[in-house]
Amino acid sequence: MTDNAQQQPPADTPELPTQYAPAEVEGELYERWVARGYFAADAKSDKPPYTIVIPPPNVTGSLHLGHAFEHTLIDALTRRKRMQGYETLWQPGMDHAGIATQNVVERELAKEGKSRHDLGRAAFVDRVWQWKAESGGQIAGQMRRLGDGVAWNRDRFTMDEGLSRAVQTVFKKMFDDGLIYRAERIINWCPRCLTAISDIEVDYQDDDGELVSIKYGEGDRTLVVATTRAETMLGDTAVAVHPDDERYASFIGKQIKLPLTDRTIPVVADTHVDPEFGTGAVKVTPAHDPNDFAIGQRHGLEALTVMDERGVITVHGPFEGLDRFEARSAIVAALRADGRIVAEKRPYVHSVGHCSRCKTTLEPRLSLQWWVKVETLAKAAGDAVRDGDVNIHPADMSQRYFDWVDNLNDWCISRQLWWGHRIPVWHGPNGETVCVGPDEQPPAGEGWTQDTDVLDTWFSSGLWPFSTLGWPERTPDLEKFYPNSVLVTGYDLMFFWVARMMMFGLYVMDGQAPFRTIALHGMVRDELGKKMSKSYGNTVNPLDWMDKYGSDAVRFTLARGANPGTDVPIGEDWVQASRNFANKLWNATRFALMNGATVEGPLPDPSEMSATDRWILSRLNETVAEADAFYDDYQFAKLSDALYHFAWDEVFDWYVELSKTTFMAGGAAADVSKRVLGEVLDVTLRLLHPVVPFVTETLWTTLTGGESVVIADWPKDSGYRDAGAEREIESLQQVITEVRRFRADQGLQPGQRVPARLTLDGTAFAAHEAAIRQLLRLQPQGEAFEATATLPVAGAQVALDLSGTIDVAAERKRLAKDLAAAEKEKVQANAKLGNEAFLAKAPDQVVDKIRARLAKADEDITRLQAQLEGLPVA
The missing domain is CATH 3.90.740.10 (Valyl/Leucyl/Isoleucyl-tRNA synthetase, editing domain)
Structure with missing residues (x-):
């Protein structure tokens, strides 16, 4: 892009700095989005709802790569749906993490030479709340760094008053229905956590x-x-x-x-x-x-x-x-x-x-504990998936889900802790047991005491899809945003959390499952596929990578590895490559602005466009269709790859390069291409925004003058396709690629100009001669021109005068070696295709692959023979 980069832009052209500096823009952009209320959700809106809950991270935690991975996927889904016109709610919140949090605070007390027993229960719980206010929840700030578009005004905590009321209500209902009971059973006992x-x-x-x-x-x-x-x-x-x-x-x-x-x-x-x-x-x-x-x-x-x-x-x-x-x-x-x-x-x-x-x-250990009778609850959770009310994605994960819920044992829900939702049961002096609801007074009198245990953390987090919306009240939020549209979570939580939410949701919400789709992802691993662990020394703080490469680079790397249900390897080199992609986006948009690319006015009629313009618009609409299909199938890796290769390979490396000569020539054709380039960048930036929100926000608002890409319309496939233009440009690419390969083989410098004669008559390439010469650094033939090499490609001929620049003997030797390899490949393919026994046993796809190899060998033989004939006689 350097040839035309020094053109002076029109006086009113918006400008971008010469380099993209993520640290200078990301924080400011995010706070602007929050201040403008883009992530808020309105229950009174007449837009269709789209709801996702955050898998609530522990209040003791900090942002690790697993969080960053999962949040990137959820954020991409909600940003796209927001652009599509949905009333989106990404529900944030934290889990009180009973055992983990109590352990943290007990360690702090130990430094003071105290134990929780020295404080007593009430004072210890107060101390935990104090710790939570001062030190807990640092992950919220880190989520902002990542760009999470959550509804911060709805932030919830599993020990909040409203959620605690939901917990007590559910416990009371299940107790009264005979689904919660107390019994001595063998349990898993931790002698350290007690x-x-x-x-x-x-x-x-x-x-x-x-x-x-x-x-x-x-x-x-x-x-x-x-x-x-x-x-x-x-x-x-x-x-x-x-x-x-x-x-x-x-x-x-x-x-x-x-x-x-x-x-x-x-x-x-x-x-x-x-x-x-x-x-x-x-x-x-x-x-x-x-x-x-x-x-x-x-x-x-x-x-x-x-x-x-x-x-x-x-x-x-x-x-x-x-x-x-x-x-x-x-x-x-x-x-x-x-x-x-x-x-x-x-x-x-x-x-x-x-x-x-x-x-x-x-x-x-044999212990007296509280239990949930799960038989009917688990059956309902299994039936909801079997009947198609809830879809598990990828589908092959369904059997693991069935294996679990169909063989579920009664659930021990009591924990011998002080931090958590205390079991709302009172024991009387004569062995009486009374379960108390949130609006009921506990029994009074001598000898009545509340049960000392608290509930398993997963009991309260199992209510998350509806407790965060105000249940047990029938709130407008509950009416609007329940059930959730999709649950995005790791396959490792299918048993911890997913099954619990399914059982509770179906039981409490009149048989209505808590979500329509369960989209399961894998675990983040290092670049060698090894589990990340402090003991292995291979853990990564994503904030370090964000500081070094920008949040978009981390997000794009994670999304490119996200194949449904499979683990995700990640290495720093890949993050660096994603940073390079963000820089490429920046430089390409800057070039486009400097050369007058615009989004003003309607697109010109295809009859006014060049084949190059029609080709890129055809590819653009195909890419929009692919992006929609991949999003709807939760194929984030394929989505990211498709957008990456369209943007880098087709828009930047080909369309922009092919258009430079048009821009330099000026006139009506240049005006058409400037409008087309503006359209392509506008749509491409909107397609990329859900995955890389920060750089696309800066570029899109500069290019279009719009308020924010966060609230821009999601692109739609117009249906425009031009197969002829696609074939023409593909052939043109073949010509340019083949000549570039030849130049590289000859050791020519990329910028070295070579005299050439182009024989393009009777081909569609005549209209592209200026672009071919510009991209291949081919100068017009002079009077002393002598073709020392001729390359027939795709119906065209490119004759080059490499006098003094080519070693003819070496080139003839190289071509002869390639020709021999192609002829050997042809012999081998023909031998297999002529073997009846082989054809009878081989799968169709194997036979088709060999036929393709034969066709490629024939094509290579024809090309190489022509190149040999074009070389001068030694």
Whole structure:
């Protein structure tokens, strides 16, 4: 673009700085958008609604690449819908993150030498609210950096008064409907966080342990059991065998001595036992294993808890007071000394559950907890997808969803924390239980106390699609914006969050699902596809990249990797390339403005346009159609690639370059092309805006004089296509590309001018001679012109005088080598296509590919032979 870049623009032409500096414009632009109310949502609007909720980030969190990725996709969807005339609501908010937040504040207290128990419950909760006001929610400022077009005036927090009212209302309704109950069950217990956690918050990893085989019983009446948790044998209340296992038929119903204790325990028959695994006999510890608990329920076994909430042994005896892992070693040593160890395997690698918050090894523990009876709720959640009321995208993720909701166990919703929604149940002095709704007074009198537990964080976030809109009141917001149009979230939250929202929404909102589409994306990984982790040292702070390359560059990189349901690799080189794309947009628009590109007035009639003008408008409308299709299918990677290649390859590298000679010549043709270029840039910037909002805002407002591209109309496919112009320009591109390749092969400098004779008669290229000569640096032939190389391409001939600039022998050798390769390719393709056995077995697409290779080989042979003939005789 340098040849014409120094032209003086008209006096009234808007100007752009010579370079794009994201840091100088992004913050100011974003605050202007917010101040003008572009992101606000009006429930009274007669526009059709489009609603997306933010997956509420933890109040303890900061913006990481996963957030930036997800927010980019959501923002792109809402920005496009806003431009299409929808009343868009992107609902922002934060999650109180019960365990994570309590841990943060407890660590702060520890620095002061205090614990939450020193403060007491009320004072500790006040301290958490104080921390939230001072330090929590830094992610909100980072969201502004990224360009998130959320409705800030509607910002919500899961512990807000309104959302807390929704939580209490739902709990009361479910309690009254018999869907919430209290029972002793085996739960996942974290001895570090001192609370139950749900099954989906357990991280399983392979740990090195030991498998010990222990002899139970005495004399000739012994059984061997194997365990990785020897410390739990103190709580064994039976040994179980399969009822059909003949080896143990005489043991069933008899008592057997439990080692290291003064107890005997029964041998029971249970079909859960696999007779082919190990010895076929298993120890049963009902209070410390979910399968053992079920066996204990079937056989009426006592459940003995042998350790406290911190994992310390409580059974009176030599092991009392030992940590569970210390007790494990001590018990194995005692068994070994007593001759009870039959076999030991060390290390024994096995899967062990860890707390997803603090990574502590979890302990299965019998505990009195609150539960949601999920059978009917989960069935409704599955049926909503099966019946087509809710679509999962990509569709192949549906089976994972069904596998989960169809096999869902009752949900443990109580947590032994102080920060969170306290369970609205009061216990009376005589065992009474009263559940209190938000407008009801709790029972008064001596002996009445509120339940000490709080609700699982996912209980409140499961209400997010309607609690944020004012439910349980039937607010105008609820009427307008529920159900959500689409949920955009990671596939890893399908079980944590998506299924919960489906169950609650269908239950509370009269069978109306909370969203129409669930669009699932993958996880962000490093450029090698490795999971990002602090322990791997490959984590990235997206703010660092935003500071270095601009927010648009980060957004565009993330969008280009977003294939539905698959993980997204990302590296800094890719962000740098996206920054280069933003710079290309800037420079191209600046060139267009300096050369008089305009959006004023209607487009000229196609009859007044050159083939180049008609070609780019045809490609523009095709690109609009592609963008719409990709958006509607949540194909962000394909969308971004299509826009990138149209803008860079077709508009900047070809249309602008082909038009330079027209601009230089001036006149009516130049005026037409200036209007066409203005139209193309206007539409291209609007198409790109949802993904790269900042640079497009600056360029579009400068180009068009419009208020903001945020509220500009989304482009529509006019239906204009010109196949003839597309074929003509494609052929022209072939000519220019082939000659450029030849020049490069000869070692000619890009700017080096070469005399040339163009034979264009009878082709459509005659109208493009000036552009061909300009782009290929071909000067007119002089009287002394002597063709040393002739290139026949696409029906035209380009003869070059390379006297003194070309090594004819080297060029002949190169062409001969390429010709031999093309002839070999032709022989191989013909051999395969002539093989009947091959044709009978090969798939159609394979045969078609070989035929295409044959056609390409024929074309290359013809071209190369002509080039060889055009070379001068050595």
